Amino acid sequence: MMNTIITLNEENRKLKLDLLKQQIPPHFVFNSLNNIYSMVQKIDKDVASYVMKFSELIRYSIYESINEKVSLKKEINFLSNYIGLERVRHNPRRVRIEFIQIGEVSNIGIPPLMLLELVENAFKHGINKSHEMSSIFVKIKVKSKRLILIVLNSTPIQNILLKGNIIGGIGLKNLKNRLELFYSKKHTLTLQIGENRYISVLTIDLG
Template structure:
């Protein structure tokens, strides 16, 4: 197929085509049908009715389609004077257009004698040549279509701008999250490397798996929930190696299936904060307990951790970012509760997955 023929009709063009065909052909023929049925007792449309509807329907369609295009440009200007001026100009031009239509129809030999005779008679009449009330009905119908299409396009543009803004903001938040995450993890590995500990190699291996996940999955809109949970498990195992045996660390997952999907790197900040802001400096019997549960596309995550005596403040860049991401990605579809009594810090997240 050539490039000139390879095009798609837009949704708005389809609405416009359907409206004008229906408004200027079907309604006129339907009016003739009803008139014949109720006034003449005849069922159907005569050849004369069909000819009249098609001929004058075509000319009216042309006139009002031109008016429609000018009205669309007028709406873009958004000036009342332009709108009023267009109406006055159209009514004046419509008079001459109708006269020219009657004259042209009267000279078209392929039309019936009756429609040509009537057209010539109407051409010589001194009156307008059309009913103002009927014309105004068509005018308001076309004007309504122009306002509807204009409003729909504006809403679509606003929606597109919002989506672009959300994508930009999410990209920014992820860009903040990844360096923040790697900075903390590399600090852990560095501390083991200084000690020449046997745990260094397993830590590097786990970090490689997590880096692979971030490189190939972090830019996706949605990832399988099981992959996201496996990523969290790798992180917890890294921290388990680091804190063993000082800290009690529990990780439990239930109902994780292969069909559920979630936005990537959404759960990490809650787990990361439990270690970084809770027990990082704990030398006694601290703990971190993590439970991730999924049931019928609803995810529940609970994170509890002891609070370090030397670090009572909780939060951080990661937690701020994830709150923003939840508001953007799951508006009205998530519940986040964070509470702390100075001894235990608790996070409870519930969200409807996509």
């Protein structure tokens, strides 16, 4: 039953993507972004880099997310671009962001956007809106055909009071369903809220 629901959700997502492509042709979007990149590059290379990362995020979301699996290297590059855009959005004096990758990722496949939810949640729930310092740490490690994703972020007091919502969000429920569908009994996902931090650890047996 659950597999049927997941399949229907995937079909619904693909249909929405097809409708989006009909409304705004992807080639028009990418040609426009390329033109903007060319113009901005002459003025501000940092902004040009931002435009390029944004373009690659859209390209991945449209073309790669419909595949059952993508290379882990592409998935990590997508995360790197996403984190890069978040760096631009937040003041480095208030938000400390660290991203580490360890291990060989060639010749490894993974369902697209499988790792995004935990990283996205860190930025959604981990950035303190006050003047206090916030921190986000993301580590991806591949060893002996095992993928480990560790996401640690500071937790503002307002999110601690709403900790149930952090653990039980729709995005995390969808992630758990996808993990069960693709890696049944071959994965573990632990979510822990401390006094001032939130830790997510995802382990997937790729063998």
